[in-house]
Amino acid sequence: MNSEEALSALCTPALVVDLDKVKRNAEKMIERCQNLGVQLRPHMKTHKTLECADILTGGSRRCIVVSTLAEACFYADHGFDDILYAYSLPFDKVERCAALAERLDLFQVLLDHPHALDQLIKRPLKDGRLWRTEGAELTGVYAHCGNTYNCRGVEQIQAVAQETTDLTLQFMEKLKAAGVTCKSSIGSTPSCSHPVKDMAQLSEVHPGNYGFYDVQQSVIGSCTLKDVAVRVLTRVIGHCPHRNQLLIDCGWSGLSLDGAGKLPTGYAVIEGHPNLKLLSMTQEHGRVEPISGLLDYGKYPLGSLLTLIPYHSCASVAMHPVYYVHSEGRLLGKWTPTRGC
Amino acid sequence: MNSEEALSALCTPALVVDLDKVKRNAEKMIERCQNLGVQLRPHMKTHKTLECADILTGGSRRCIVVSTLAEACFYADHGFDDILYAYSLPFDKVERCAALAERLDLFQVLLDHPHALDQLIKRPLKDGRLWRTEGAELTGVYAHCGNTYNCRGVEQIQAVAQETTDLTLQFMEKLKAAGVTCKSSIGSTPSCSHPVKDMAQLSEVHPGNYGFYDVQQSVIGSCTLKDVAVRVLTRVIGHCPHRNQLLIDCGWSGLSLDGAGKLPTGYAVIEGHPNLKLLSMTQEHGRVEPISGLLDYGKYPLGSLLTLIPYHSCASVAMHPVYYVHSEGRLLGKWTPTRGC
Structure with missing residues (x-):
């Protein structure tokens, strides 16, 4: 593309991305998570591109969330790793998940039902790899505070962020009392745009929309x-x-x-x-x-x-x-x- | 793809097309137009595929309507011709339209404003080709009876089809009285699924959704x-x-x-x-x-x-x-x- 070409010369309708804003949104989130001391695991589902993934991961190509296996394969094909598939294990996609688990250093799936565990165990991994579920070893707990989308303003967002953090940490304590230590991750762009201090006690956060944001997020109060x-x-x-x-x-x-x-x-x-x-x-x-x-x-x-x-x-x-x-x-x-x- | 593979083995969500139904819908429309003695110009905007275009044109790869220049180029690249771009000439796409007019035997554009005519005249075609507009030669009149989408049942659909046909034919008479003879085309899947006799006096019809149909069309009464x-x-x-x-x-x-x-x-x-x-x-x-x-x-x-x-x-x-x-x-x-x- 001729770099002199003006935006106004594009055939319309055209989706245009302001690179400076994406970078600024990404930097702010990275900084916010560093200040909290929590690992950022950005979600790819909004943009689904390599270029934006590079910006959101700060170039590491590690530690991302995806919403589809098409995304997982796309990122795996381009050198990304430590991919979390944030979708309760679909029974029609166990084989594709297994293939990803066998080719990546780390591919994480979510389970929300005992039947899903049965599905995994029925498909053992090659080369001595293990689904980290046998013997009930849990890698982590994942929650999405989707109820932040009903919030208006920072105060309401932080109230939901606090509640989700509290509930998650309480659950972690119960797991610990039962002898299970594992990671914890919560998300949503609103809560991660205005985190509360206690989120520092979580292992990870996984917002996604913040690279682009939108009118909805401005109405909620995540951004202007x-x-x-x-x-x-x-x-x-x-x-x-x-x-x-x-x-x-x-x-x-x-x-x-x-x-x-x-x-x-x-x-x-x-x-x-x-x-x-x-x-x-x-x-x-x-x-x-x-x-x-x-x-x-x-x-x-x-x-x-x-x-x-x-x-x-x-x-x-x-x-x-x-x-x-x-x-x-x-x-x-x-x-x-x-x-x- | 293994032909033995069952539909139920597809990863979901999956869009599936019943080929027999597409063929039957296409054959019925072709037969209906033949019986009326009117040229069928199927619209590609619903499916946007080569395979379905082949079925809807009865393999001729001629005489189609498209809604975007992406479609126009796609079909032109694959040997289709006599393409009508059913969109009032967008000023940002005159150059792309001209390129299509220069490479195809027949590429038709719609004008709905004198300024659009100015835009065309400003971009003369190469190799002695002419936009067939200079000297105000009109190729045809194109109408879409979109108000059929408010109909419920064949009677209402045919009333709108009759009204649109009458108005179009009256307009053609006025053009004739002014010394202009040209083609006429009306469309919409409901009216072409239940045509009225007078549509035989038109040159063409241009329905599009009928290859697939949908719940909306069944509610209107175009199909079951x-x-x-x-x-x-x-x-x-x-x-x-x-x-x-x-x-x-x-x-x-x-x-x-x-x-x-x-x-x-x-x-x-x-x-x-x-x-x-x-x-x-x-x-x-x-x-x-x-x-x-x-x-x-x-x-x-x-x-x-x-x-x-x-x-x-x-x-x-x-x-x-x-x-x-x-x-x-x-x-x-x-x-x-x-x-x-």
Whole structure:
């Protein structure tokens, strides 16, 4: 890609990533975890790219979480190791998990049912490797404080972070009393963006969305809108004065339908245009209308660019086979995510 | 792929296509158009694959509609021609359109604004080719009776089909009176599934969803649920008796969020289980609950398969990088769609 090429020359809809913001978000999280003295195990499920994984792991390519085996294989194929598959062992994927456990130094799976343990034991590993479950040896305890997503503001986030930490540590104490010592890991981008001191007593944390953040995280209070590193660029392609609407070239194939009904501005925040609402989307079209008043079409000529800040970045970047990466509007290259299960 | 491999051995969530149903849906549409004496120009936007395009065009690889230039290039690269880009000419894509017009025998673009005509004229074609717009020569008129999607039943569909046909033919008469003779094309899967006689006076029709169909089309009345050729296979991965719910391994990365609130059974119809509702989805998890009563967990052991019929096939297949194709449950191979804009 010609580095002189401007962001505004991209065919739309285009998913663009602000590299400086990703780096800043990553550095802050790394620093936060260092200050706490807790191991950071970043989740890959939002971006699913090698480049962002390098940034989030500080270049170590070690100690990551994935949500699919497609991700696990993708990262394993590119020299990543110490991969935790954060999904209660699916019975159709035991063989693929075993293959990963045999080729990596460390591949961790989650169990949430005795039947899952039976499934593992039925598939012994080659070369003298062991699932670290026989004889009930537990590697660790993993929790996701998903209820932070109902929080509004730092105080509420930290209350949930505290509660999850307390419950996890109490559980660790019970395990210890029963003679089991193991690791502990909790996660969620909100709680790791505003950690409480007691999280220092955990072994690991595993946030994921924070590399990109999104409008949802800004509403929760994990970040400000300025920290959000991703945008969907779209163009005005139609004027519909009879409906007081604009048509844009971004439909649900460019921006997720996730977040319906959550924002006064519809499916996204339209940067620099707080009075515009992304009302609805079909496959390749979006309908935009003013929250109040009549549209001034002179401000939105055909072909002009609008910038959408996604409600949920995990869901919106999932619609794009490629992300365009820039620094201060100068295109640097493309990131290609992995897909599938 | 081993042809003996069973559908039930696929890792889930998996998008599966019933080849026999696709062929039957395609044959019926071809026959319907032949009987009417109207040219069928199938839309590729639902499936975006070569294999399905071959079936829908009866192997001719001619006379198709696409919704993106990614599709246009994909089909042009594989020997398809006479491609209509059914999108009002986007100003950022004039150069890409021109390149397609220069390499294909026939590449058609839509104009809905005088400014778009200016954009074309500013980019003359090479080798003596002409945009067939200079001197205001019009190739045709294109309409999409999207309001058929509000219909319920054949009578309502045909009323809209009749209205759209009448309006289009009246417009053609006006053009003729002004000395302009050109083609006419209307579309939508509902109206083309139940055409009215007067559609014979049009040049072309351009339905798209009918190769796969979906629950939405069955609700409209375009087809029956038995005609729907696509499914998402998913597995039970958790029992949550405290919530009277099951967890399945299909979230919004396997099934579109489109259709929220439209069906009593949630985001899909769960085949063979009319009392189950797909209540909500996160990235890789779905929550299923009974419409009434308590779940009998014995009927849904961990690892067992459930089959989702998507509300909107265009949106759900868009979440899958590959489709698994079968005949009567025997896996035949994979189809790989194109993506992007």
